[in-house]
Amino acid sequence: MESKNYRLNESKMFADITDGIAIIINAATGIYYGMNGYGTGIFDNLLAGSSTDDILAAIQEIPGAPANAEESLSAFLETMLGFEIILSAEASSRKASLVAKDAVFDQFIPVCKEYKDVQELLYADPIHEVSEEEGWKPEK
Numbered sequence: 001m002e003s004k005n006y007r008l009n010e011s012k013m014f015a016d017i018t019d020g021i022a023i024i025i026n027a028a029t030g031i032y033y034g035m036n037g038y039g040t041g042i043f044d045n046l047l048a049g050s051s052t053d054d055i056l057a058a059i060q061e062i063p064g065a066p067a068n069a070e071e072s073l074s075a076f077l078e079t080m081l082g083f084e085i086i087l088s089a090e091a092s093s094r095k096a097s098l099v100a101k102d103a104v105f106d107q108f109i110p111v112c113k114e115y116k117d118v119q120e121l122l123y124a125d126p127i128h129e130v131s132e133e134e135g136w137k138p139e140k
Contacts, residue, residue, distance in 0.1 A: 001052060001056070001073070001074050002052075004051065004091075005050075005052075006052075006077070006086040006087065007086065007089035008047055009085060012026050012027060012084060013027070015043075017040055017043075020037050020040055020041075020099070020102065022034070022039070022043050022044070031114060031115065031116055032115050033085060033114055035111060035112050035113075036109075037102035037105065038103045038109065039106070040102075041098045045058070045094075046086065049093075049094040050093075050095070050096040054096040055096040056069065056070055056073055057096065058096035059073065059103065062098065062108075063100070064104060065103070072108060072109055072110060
């Protein structure tokens with residue numbers, strides 16, 4: 001795997017990490033995405049500027065890391081790219097740090113799932129009717 005850097009696709013996505021779990025909302029569609037603890041750790045390192053090589057090195061330092069760690073990392077990145085959560089970023093290098101117990105608990109499988117169950121509610125939020133020129137004009 002070629003070393004790359006990624007950033008949040010801020011033109012579409014809002015992300016929050018609370019209690020070690022990432023929630024990302026696509027403001028354009030109302031679809032949201034959730035990650036397990038291990039996936040959240042990887043995602044958090046990406047947003048902080050760690051390259052995929054830095055993250056892979058951190059994974060391989062965890063006792064019990066599987067031989068296919070690079071494949072599962074690559075699949076996780078492809079999933080996030082497919083959902084348009086992340087975009088390529090300028091090269092940088094920041095030592096990655098992962099919580100070993102999250103990796104072990106999640107069996108070294110980072111997960112990012114798409115949820116559409118509240119899509120209509122999120123999309124119906126009046127914030128979507130805001131424009132920079134006019135602001136929000138609620139119906140009377």
